[in-house]
Amino acid sequence: MKDKCGVFGIFGHEEASWLTYLGLYALQHRGQEGTGICSTDGRRLHVHRDQGLVAEAYRGETFQHLPGHGANSTSGAGSLSNLQPLLASYRDGTIALAHNGNLVNARELHEECEHLGSIFQTTVDSEVIVHLVARAKPPDLGGRLLQALSRVRGAYSLVALTPDRMIGIRDPHGFRPLCLGKLDRAWVLASESCALDLLDAEYVREVEPGEMVTVTQEGLETRRFGGDASRSECIFEHVYFARPDSRAFGRGVNEVRVRLGRQLAREHPAEADVVMAVPDSSNAAALGFSQEAQIPLEHGLIRNHYVGRTFISPSQNLRNLGVRLKYNAVREVVEGRSVVVVDDSVVRGTTSRSLMRIVREAGARAIHFRVSSPPVKHPCYYGIDMPTYDELVANQRTLEEIRDYIGVDSLGYLSTEGMLRAVRGEDASGACAACFTGEYPVRWKRAPSKSDFEVETPEKV
Numbered sequence: 001m002k003d004k005c006g007v008f009g010i011f012g013h014e015e016a017s018w019l020t021y022l023g024l025y026a027l028q029h030r031g032q033e034g035t036g037i038c039s040t041d042g043r044r045l046h047v048h049r050d051q052g053l054v055a056e057a058y059r060g061e062t063f064q065h066l067p068g069h070g071a072n073s074t075s076g077a078g079s080l081s082n083l084q085p086l087l088a089s090y091r092d093g094t095i096a097l098a099h100n101g102n103l104v105n106a107r108e109l110h111e112e113c114e115h116l117g118s119i120f121q122t123t124v125d126s127e128v129i130v131h132l133v134a135r136a137k138p139p140d141l142g143g144r145l146l147q148a149l150s151r152v153r154g155a156y157s158l159v160a161l162t163p164d165r166m167i168g169i170r171d172p173h174g175f176r177p178l179c180l181g182k183l184d185r186a187w188v189l190a191s192e193s194c195a196l197d198l199l200d201a202e203y204v205r206e207v208e209p210g211e212m213v214t215v216t217q218e219g220l221e222t223r224r225f226g227g228d229a230s231r232s233e234c235i236f237e238h239v240y241f242a243r244p245d246s247r248a249f250g251r252g253v254n255e256v257r258v259r260l261g262r263q264l265a266r267e268h269p270a271e272a273d274v275v276m277a278v279p280d281s282s283n284a285a286a287l288g289f290s291q292e293a294q295i296p297l298e299h300g301l302i303r304n305h306y307v308g309r310t311f312i313s314p315s316q317n318l319r320n321l322g323v324r325l326k327y328n329a330v331r332e333v334v335e336g337r338s339v340v341v342v343d344d345s346v347v348r349g350t351t352s353r354s355l356m357r358i359v360r361e362a363g364a365r366a367i368h369f370r371v372s373s374p375p376v377k378h379p380c381y382y383g384i385d386m387p388t389y390d391e392l393v394a395n396q397r398t399l400e401e402i403r404d405y406i407g408v409d410s411l412g413y414l415s416t417e418g419m420l421r422a423v424r425g426e427d428a429s430g431a432c433a434a435c436f437t438g439e440y441p442v443r444w445k446r447a448p449s450k451s452d453f454e455v456e457t458p459e460k461v
């Protein structure tokens with residue numbers, strides 16, 4: 001399971017494309033299949049897109065072709081033709097669009113635009129926005145964008161670039177994060193604040209749900225749109241996706257994860273000698289569990305950071321070896337002991353099952369598997385590439401059946417109420433938790449299917 005994209009933009013700096021390239025490194029965890037940077041020199045846009053990691057997609061000479069004082073970019077998923085930023089010309093100019101999220105009515109709008117004569121170059125749903133912008137009536141770009149966005153439904157955090165401006169937009173529900181920073185006289189937009197830290201930029205604030213910020217040489221302007229839509233910030237950003245050194249939706253991710261772990265220990269205590277994390281995204285939750293349960297935390301599982309993408313093998317035996325490529329147990333920590341293993345989430349359950357086999361083979365006497373989020377029972381249609389209903393281990397299985405499948409002595413998931421309280425405090429409103437509850441904040445006329453979204457990437461272990 002992965003986020004589909006991280007977006008970044010900077011405007012008003014002479015080294016815009018270099019800084020963007022560095023910012024992309026900080027957002028690499030949000031998408032590894034491909035990346036692109038578009039820059040402006042004030043007259044025209046220049047673009048470079050390539051598949052692979054940020055370290056693979058750019059060379060020193062690439063930046064000679066990305067001149068100027070503004071840039072936007074993504075690290076995300078997709079085939080070469082679907083990589084962002086999407087570059088499009090319309091009657092009054094050129095626009096480059098970087099989009100994090102998914103539109104639940106993209107298919108309907110796509111058909112409508114095609115019926116009216118639009119020719120699509122990609123299969124990414126954000127291209128719909130570009131075609132709607134081209135057809136919009138207002139004379140100014142901001143007005144065109146807002147008219148286009150009044151037609152789309154779903155999740156979008158956008159960074160748009162034209163020759164003379166950068167525009168950051170968050171959908172009225174605020175599903176995906178987008179923060180605003182300042183570096184000297186330049187304004188920066190990023191999916192996560194860790195990208196600002198890397199540049200030594202100051203974190204200013206979140207772009208608010210239903211806000212459009214426009215940056216030009218004259219400074220920054222803001223406009224509101226979307227009426228009184230309810231806030232629906234993705235709870236999974238705090239559970240798993242965002243980096244622990246980031247702020248997401250204005251809250252420190254590490255601090256939230258420690259609270260999730262503490263709450264998990266209160267809800268599902270265990271008699272054990274040691275607590276260990278499934279590294280790295282569960283480290284803070286395991287620390288919280290250990291602190292609350294007063295059981296020592298040790299590094300019982302080690303992750304190999306040098307393994308990139310691994311292609312799934314048809315045979316179960318080779319799939320297990322795929323997990324072993326990434327993780328191994330520390331026998332001295334595990335052997336003869338009763339262990340609590342804390343993971344942030346369980347989606348298909350196949351990785352958990354292989355991991356627990358590794359822990360068992362390292363000599364664990366008992367394994368108490370604890371999950372710092374509730375069972376994932378529903379797919380996400382708002383920008384997270386998640387398995388279908390049939391592939392989710394918690395869909396139509398009892399807790400006992402999941403425990404048996406994963407192969408552990410006890411299993412405890414955090415409750416939905418506990419998760420919401422740990423993330424958002426006493427007022428738990430304002431979050432999307434649809435993949436746990438099935439309560440989708442934005443519905444659709446025709447149920448979106450996986451084929452509506454970009455899924456051309458290889459399956460991963």
Ligand code: SF4
Pocket residue numbers: 175233234235236237379380381382383384432433434435436
């Ligand atoms: S459905 Fe789940 S992953 Fe998707 S936005 Fe809502 S909380 Fe996030």
